[in-house]
Amino acid sequence: MISAGTGMETTTLVDRADCVSVPGHAASSGSVASQCLSPRRGEVLLLGDDTRTMLPVIRSLGRKGVAVDAAWVSDRSPIRSSRYLRTVHELPRLDEGPECWVPALEALVHCSSYELVIPVTEPALFALQEQRHRLETGVRLGMIDSDVFIATSDKGMMQRIAERAGIPTPRSWSVDSMAQLDAALAQQNGPVVVKPTCSIAIDDSPLKHFVQIFDDRSECRFAARTMLDRFESIVLQEYVAGRGCGVEFLARNGEMLVTFQHRRLHETSGHGSTYREGQVPSPELANATQRLLRAVNYTGVGMCEFRVDDETGRWVFVELNPRFWGSLPLAAASGVDFPWYLYQLLTEGRTDFDCQPRSGLRSRNLSADLRWMWRALIRRGTGASAVHEQTCGWRLNEVSGGRLLCDAMRLLLWRDSIDSFARDDWRPFVRELLRLCQRRLPAIAQRTR
Known part of the structure; x- marks a missing residue:
């Protein structure tokens, strides 16, 4: 269930900016859409700084006439350039601690007329989950129920729920000591996956800890020891060959209302896909997702991640992400407007949605996919991957040289959708290009000398 609250009457931007007074953190205005495509509706506050998820949510709601504000957006983020973003509020950062940001957010919500406050990104979601008892009395939070959040955020717990529901999963071991790790490794041949039970250690800092894949046992033990210093337990899994597939959904009380599916073409170990393709939902994967949602009585948006081996037909459930996902722009480009459906x-209380998604459309995160292709090219040229690929979440899937060339040509010919580009909201794309040139061109020039 979603926590409930009540909406209030609309206030002006000036009133809202004036009513939040935190030393060193004054509110500042952002871009304002010059016109709305629909009559003015309510007001929503989005929290987070990930362009992949924030930008499509802003555009979706803004196009429908919802007044969209945001907080925790970095100064140079392309998000700030969107014509559909009304205001960016400068709240204390998450890493300053809840004693700083919670009072500021409470003050903003108290004097606002927001219908919804939605933590869009994972750090924002975990932070608000920890403090929801202080916030949800004054406004409706666009978050899943606390018990459901705890279950879906714990990879080991979701594994057990999936197994009870009869859903295939990789062989897994819960590990809380190096002795248990050694015992588990003795039972597994081939590559293994090491990951924390929860990707965010919010008590320490709102930083993400990435999934790591190892062929070498000594490297695996070193990484596991490092993770056990931060987490009480970790998960060791067999590595399942194939590619990642995501079943995206909107659900109410465990019943799927809308679904969409994508497969990853260029994927990383810790940052999802940089290039992906929409698909007609697989009956097997959709059925597995439905069983999981019923098992936890899920209400809200999310994505179930699977590994699918196209050669053998084997598939396994990997995890459930209880939030908006990184490939959300593909769903939007394919005609599935998840943020708007969630808002409704x-x-x-609307539960019937008429959407006819396109299948076969591809989209890419421009900056991340250029980085992916560059790393893939360097790796092919040297025969080795960067040492820090694992810890920074940039271990890549394997693609042939011919496929890499074809994918690059599709980019040059503008055959695919670009996540940050929209004809009615092109400024974030320009800002991304400028930022990309400023950050990457000098480094590339230095490497080629």
Whole structure:
């Protein structure tokens, strides 16, 4: 269930900016859409700084006439350039601690007329989950129920739920000591996956800890020891060959209302896909997702991640992400407007949605995919990957040289959708290009000398 609250009357931007007074953190205005495509509706506050998820949510709601504000957006983020973003509020950062950001957010919410406050990114979601008892009395939070959040955020717990539901999963071991790790490694041949039970250690800092894949046992033991210093337990899994597939959904009380599926073409070990393709939902994967949602009585948006081996037909459940996902722009480009559907579900109680998604459309995160292709090219040229690929989440899937060339040509010919580009909201794309040139061109020039 989603936590409930009540909307209030609309206030002006000036009133809202004036009513939040935190030393060193004054509110500042952002871009304002010159016109709305629909009559003015309510007001929503989005929290987070990930362009992949924030930008499509801003565009979706803004195009429908919802007034969209944001907080925890970095100064140079392309998000700030969107014509559909009304205001960016400068709240204390998450790493300053809840004693700083919670009072500021409470003050902003108290004097606002937000219908919804939605933590869009993973760090924001975990932070608000820890403090929801202080915030949800004054406004409706676009978050899943606490018990469901705890279950879906614990990879080991979701593995057990999936197994009870009869859903295939990789062989896994819960590990809380190096002795247990050694015992588990003795039972597994081939590559192994090491990951924390929860990707965010919010008590320490709102930083993400990435999934790591190892062929070498000594490297695996070193990484596991490092993770055990931060987490009480970790998960060791067999590595399942194939590619990642995501079943995206909107659900209410465990029943799927809308679904969409994508497969990863260029994927990383810790940052999802940089290039992906929409698909007609697989009946097997959709059925597995439905069983999981019923098992936890899920209400909200999310994505179930699977590994699918196209050669053998084997598939396994990997995890459930209880939030908006990194490939959300592909769903939007394919005609599935998840943010708008969620808004209607939470504010109007609507459960019937008429969407006819396109299949076969591809989209890419421009900056991340250029980085992916560059790393893939360097790796092919040297025969080795960068030492820090594992810890920074940039271990890549294997693609042939011919496939890499074809994918690059599709980019040059503008055959695919670009996540940050929209004809009615092109400034974030320009800002991304400028930022890309400023950050990458000098480094590339230095490497080629």
